[in-house]
Amino acid sequence: xxxxxxxxxxxxxxxxxxxxxxxxxxxxxxxxxxxxxxxxxxxxxxxxxxxxxxxxxxxxxxxxxxxxxxxxxxxxxxxxxxxxxxxxxxxxxxxxxxxxxxxxxxxxxxxxxxxxxxxxxxxxxxxxxxxxxxxxxxxxxxxxxxxxxxxxxxxxxxxxxxxxxxxxxxxxxxxxxxxxxxxxxxxxxxxxxxxxxxxxxxxxxxxxxxxxxxxxxxxxxxxxxxxxxxxxxxxxxxxxxxxxxxxxxxxxxxxxxxxxxxxxxxxxxxxxxxxxxxxxxxxxxxxxxxxxxxxxxxxxxxxxxxxxxxxxxxxxxxxxxxxxxxxxxxxxxxxxxxxxxxxxxxxxxxxxxxxxxxxxxxxxxxxxxxxxxxxxxxxxxxxxxxxxxxxxxxxxxxxxxxxxxxxxxxxxxxxxxxxxxxxxxxxxxxxxxxxxxxxxxxxxxxxxxxxxxxxxxxxxxxxxxxxx
Numbered sequence: 078x079x080x081x082x083x084x085x086x087x088x089x090x091x092x093x094x095x096x097x098x099x100x101x102x103x104x105x106x107x108x109x110x111x112x113x114x115x116x117x118x119x120x121x122x123x124x125x126x127x128x129x130x131x132x133x134x135x136x137x138x139x140x141x142x143x144x145x146x147x148x149x150x151x152x153x154x155x156x157x158x159x160x161x162x163x164x165x166x167x168x169x170x171x172x173x174x175x176x177x178x179x180x181x182x183x184x185x186x187x188x189x190x191x192x193x194x195x196x197x198x199x200x201x202x203x204x205x206x207x208x209x210x211x212x213x214x215x216x217x218x219x220x221x222x223x224x225x226x227x228x229x230x231x232x233x234x235x236x237x238x239x240x241x242x243x244x245x246x247x248x249x250x251x252x253x254x255x256x257x258x259x260x261x262x263x264x265x266x267x268x269x270x271x272x273x274x275x276x277x278x279x280x281x282x283x284x285x286x287x288x289x290x291x292x293x294x295x296x297x298x299x300x301x302x303x304x305x306x307x308x309x310x311x312x313x314x315x316x317x318x319x320x321x322x323x324x325x326x327x328x329x330x331x332x333x334x335x336x337x338x339x340x341x342x343x344x345x346x347x348x349x350x351x352x353x354x355x356x357x358x359x360x361x362x363x364x365x366x367x368x369x370x371x372x373x374x375x376x377x378x379x380x381x382x383x384x385x386x387x388x389x390x391x392x393x394x395x396x397x398x399x400x401x402x403x404x405x406x407x408x409x410x411x412x413x414x415x416x417x418x419x420x421x422x423x424x425x426x427x428x429x430x431x432x433x434x435x436x437x438x439x440x441x442x443x444x445x446x447x448x449x450x451x452x453x454x455x456x457x458x459x460x461x462x463x464x465x466x467x468x469x470x471x472x473x474x475x476x477x478x479x480x481x482x483x484x485x486x487x488x489x490x491x492x493x494x495x496x497x498x499x500x501x502x503x504x505x506x507x508x509x510x511x512x513x514x515x516x517x518x519x520x521x522x523x524x525x526x527x528x529x530x531x532x533x534x535x536x537x538x539x540x541x542x543x544x545x
Contacts, residue, residue, distance in 0.1 A: 107235060114168040115152040132276055133259065135276035143255060177458055180203040180204075199218050225248050275326050280303070283296075286298060305339075308343060308346075334363075373412075379417065484545055508529065516529075
């Protein structure tokens with residue numbers, strides 16, 4: 078099945094003021110290629126977000142690949158130790174990506190480059206969600222994905238006629254997506270800080286529309302696909318580059334399984350390659366044993382699943398309709414039977430949470446031997462429906478602390494003090510030595526074991542103060 082067979086009318090290529098033909102002509106007429114600096118800023122959170130090994134910044138690599146056709150591009154990743162220059166005189170364009178938790182740092186870099194007369198582009202989740210705030214720190218805000226505004230943006234950069242805001246009226250088909258050139262990141266002297274997992278993208282978007290999620294704002298409720306041959310070819314290219322078949326991939330898709338037929342067809346193709354992989358996956362069809370079987374056969378090591386809560390009232394309040402509590406144990410059992418580990422995400426701090434929520438979560442994790450539980454505090458991210466609902470109750474708007482680990486507001490059924498007390502206790506209980514042995518007994522000795530013992534050390538140091 079080809080990607081074009083599954084596109085909705087929302088995803089047709091946009092018509093912009095800058096056409097491909099105009100851009101090609103202007104590019105040929107350039108006396109010299111403008112110089113771009115792409116920046117991945119680090120965050121200042123204390124909660125292990127940008128420490129140790131980090132994932133290669135796929136979205137920024139995709140921008141570099143696109144821009145590199147017309148401009149001279151340098152990519153720096155502050156998370157790995159690449160220094161951000163104080164002097165931007167060697168560049169014409171400084172483009173910075175930003176999430177909420179590194180927005181203050183991104184703004185600081187943007188302010189400095191703007192003061193030096195550079196074209197400053199701010200993109201990513203936070204500038205998209207709060208574009209009015211971001212505009213004061215840059216020349217132009219890129220709303221959502223750059224691919225869908227590329228001709229207009231690149232034309233304006235060459236002409237020097239910048240707009241303050243670039244937003245596509247419609248999203249571009251993924252069939253036009255260039256294969257990312259990872260050399261932009263791998264040529265860094267600090268590239269050893271990157272995870273061995275290679276990020277890859279097969280789909281974009283998630284039509285589910287959870288109230289706390291930023292994805293619907295960025296991508297709408299469309300769901301787009303790359304042609305499967307393009308995904309498989311990209312995997313083969315990495316196998317050839319690395320000289321081995323057992324390359325490990327991590328899908329960056331928001332919800333790769335939303336169209337089951339596309340997903341299973343893709344996995345059938347992957348089963349012939351010999352790769353290993355992991356992905357985020359929705360609960361909406363994991364209760365079907367054939368899905369877990371083909372995932373295991375195609376090389377899946379781990380599935381990341383947003384269980385979110387064991388409280389049905391919480392699931393209802395967040396519009397998490399794909400989660401059915403009665404399917405949880407079936408889904409887990411199906412994956413485990415096929416040798417697939419589970420990274421399970423659990424959130425606390427909703428208004429319907431109480432102390433029983435923590436006990437129910439502990440019981441579920443231990444009974445179902447979830448290999449890698451991840452716990453977070455509910456964070457109302459700017460631009461989401463949940464943020465607008467909770468704004469009057471939010472304790473602060475310090476973006477550095479919007480990392481899903483800081484206490485944002487007091488739930489209705491449990492005090493803030495009790496919330497944090499139980500949150501810490503749950504993490505310590507799940508990651509104490511005896512609990513790790515019970516959850517992991519008989520499972521392959523791999524990186525998941527290592528992460529568990531790192532978490533054992535980390536959780537023993539937790540105090541309520543670090544969450545405030």
